[in-house]
Amino acid sequence: MIRPVVLYGDPILREISAEVNRASKLDIDRLIDDMFETMHRAKGIGLAAVQIGVPLRIFVVEAHMKEENFHFRGVFINPKILSELGMVVKHPEGCLSVPGLAAMIERSEGIELEWYDEKWVYHKEKFFGTAARILQHEYDHLGGKLYTDYLDTMWQKMFETPLNLIEERKMEVTYLCK
Numbered sequence: 001m002i003r004p005v006v007l008y009g010d011p012i013l014r015e016i017s018a019e020v021n022r023a024s025k026l027d028i029d030r031l032i033d034d035m036f037e038t039m040h041r042a043k044g045i046g047l048a049a050v051q052i053g054v055p056l057r058i059f060v061v062e063a064h065m066k067e068e069n070f071h072f073r074g075v076f077i078n079p080k081i082l083s084e085l086g087m088v089v090k091h092p093e094g095c096l097s098v099p100g101l102a103a104m105i106e107r108s109e110g111i112e113l114e115w116y117d118e119k120w121v122y123h124k125e126k127f128f129g130t131a132a133r134i135l136q137h138e139y140d141h142l143g144g145k146l147y148t149d150y151l152d153t154m155w156q157k158m159f160e161t162p163l164n165l166i167e168e169r170k171m172e173v174t175y176l177c178k
């Protein structure tokens with residue numbers, strides 16, 4: 001089921017998401033299905049549960065990068081960045097909660113991440129490049145952070161008006177949102 005994407009300005013995006021308890025009665029499979037469906041419809045490559053109004057530590061990723069011949073798909077439950085690796089690199093980034101915008105953002109080239117997948121299998125792995133960037137972006141959502149928090153003064157100026165329009169819900173969005 002497609003769920004509305006929570007947009008910039010909604011205070012839930014600033015909440016610290018809670019750990020997922022395996023024993024809870026929450027239908028996680030259903031939540032994950034909804035997250036993928038919502039993300040695909042909105043043409044996103046990553047989505048955190050809080051972006052559909054569920055402040056739990058889960059995000060999903062699915063990205064196809066033709067030029068890198070790269071298909072990256074995964075469900076990340078209770079993830080933890082164990083270390084940041086390599087240099088700091090600058091790349092363009094966007095977010096389904098901040099529609100129509102993108103900015104150059106600095107992040108670590110690589111990370112080491114541990115997490116549980118949808119079958120509650122534990123993983124620990126190092127990621128670099130596009131994968132590392134997507135994971136760091138989604139991980140930030142779990143801590144109530146958005147990429148717009150990292151804008152330098154020049155980008156802040158450029159983002160001021162469009163961010164206000166999003167906050168006032170005056171920005172046209174091509175997918176279901178709230």
Ligand code: ZN
Pocket residue numbers: 094095096097137138141
């Ligand atoms: Zn985002």
